[in-house]
Amino acid sequence: MMLSFFDQFMSPTFMGISLITLALTLPWILYPTPTSRWLNNRVLTLQGWFVNRFTQQLLLPLNVGGHKWAIMLTSLMLFLLTTNLLGLLPYTFTPTTQLSLNMGFAVPLWLATVIIGMRNQPTVALGHLLPEGTPVPLIPVLIIIETISLFIRPLALGVRLTANLTAGHLLIQLIATAVFVLLPMMPTVAILTATVLFLLTLLEVAVAMIQAYVFVLLLSLYLQENV
Template identity: 95%
Template sequence: MTLNMLGLLPYTFTPTTQLSLNMGLAVPLWLATVIIGMRNQPTAALGHLLPEGTPVPLIPVLIIIETISLFIRPLALGVRLTANLTAGHLLIQLIATAAFVLLPMMPTVAILTSIVLFLLTLLEIAVAMIQAYVFVLLLSLYLQENV
């Protein structure tokens, strides 16, 4: 959460807007949940690859789909965090630039834009907290599934 909030300070860099850092966090943590599941309960961990009551002809296809789904999880974790934080920071930057450019030409519009910018900053603070929560929540759900 601290890394997410860091970018809201002026003239700072948000490390969690970089996909490489987020993937560096997501892949080892996800892999740890998979390894723990395979070590502690291999039958249950592999059982998640085939839903109960699957018709026999669909078994090979579902195993492939569930395996792909399993390996996409860390990518989804990393991309979700990166995209949500980058979008908010980019929007704040664009609106701040618009307010700065509009100030000499149309002060009233610039003030209204600045109010929108303030509200967007509050929203981005909430997004930074929520994204940190979602990242940890999904990891804990992956761990719970494997333990």
């Protein structure tokens, strides 16, 4: 039976139980929790330093009102980062290749930023729909365009993360299949292709980290406009 390359993006099941639940729970188990000791070990110290530095960089352009989102945005970053990287391991499943999961993150958080802006500063929030100094004949057209761009934001967030990870995983599988096919016939070409595969895997590690950061960074920029 010939399997499709896209079968890797289907949610796997074991004895009728969906394994996406395990994939979503595992990232939280991998990170050690800080202890009550005066001095932590090297792993906890490095983890705390990374979280603190990332939170400072993320919240640097935000007002004080946006600092309430620090725990949520940092936790989301760690979750997406770990999930994306775990999906590169063999015999694993990447939940963030599912558009429904990414939209489940993007839509509520984007909507929360919009609601905050409408509640705290409605004039400024509505002012983004019409740039200052717009000619009168263009006002209706610009309002429609800016409104559409506002509602496209969560879709862009979810589709960007899904498309980048899906394309990378699919390309890795295509090149890996080419290596196995070429190995008995043309070993030299297969070795060169395997080198390309190794470099592509390193690139996908970087993409997995960058896409998690971009997702959270764009959310922080949307929040910056509304606080």
